[in-house]
């Protein structure tokens with residue numbers, strides 16, 4: 001499939017090293033709001049909406065993970081960026097891992113948060129069917145209940161409402177097609193091909209993709225380091241923004257400069 005022109009936002013100095021932020025299933029680039037200001041102090045931060053999400057197009061399917069990778073490569077090409085740091089969470093992490101394995105020259109440093117090299121497919125196939133039959137709105141409360149720990153969610157109802165609104169606003173078919181991408185993901189043979197210095201982040205209480213998924217990724221990538229965030233569920237960058245932003249900066253800042 002031809003790459004689509006995804007919708008994106010740039011923050012930070014135009015001549016700084018580039019950091020690309022890739023969102024999770026059902027979210028938008030707004031999920032990175034807690035990280036962007038600190039990253040933008042020293043990086044050109046490019047956050048985008050995965051196809052089927054936010055303001056990006058939802059072309060007819062089926063989609064593959066390589067289509068999502070093609071979208072990022074096309075975005076880098078559009079921006080004239082040869083190489084970038086790539087940070088992705090969950091579906092965004094799968095996209096980032098596949099990009100790093102397939103196009104190593106495009107990825108400087110890699111951060112894969114709350115993601116998996118081989119998710120259990122059935123739940124995502126069921127969810128795709130549910131999104132097609134009833135839309136994303138009825139799915140939103142259950143999905144978001146896995147994104148934050150229960151205590152944090154109870155204390156942050158406005159955040160819960162904002163996250164649910166992202167899912168409700170997703171294109172029903174685009175969301176279903178991305179569920180099917182997740183169901184088909186198998187990156188286990190890609191991990192050994194990844195040469196970018198890699199940080200893997202887990203939410204210690206993530207019920208969606210629990211820590212053994214991230215442990216397997218860290219075990220499979222030479223030299224990768226693993227950080228566990230607690231309390232934290234599937235979107236630990238929201239629940240522990242200072243810790244996660246600090247971990248991102250610590251990993252990215254260790255790189256040399258690049259064009």
Ligand SMILES: O=C(O)CC1=CCC(=O)O1
Nearest residue numbers: 024025090091143182208
């Ligand atoms: O949406 C979920 O429940 C968890 C998830 C899996 C892949 C992704 O991006 O989010």
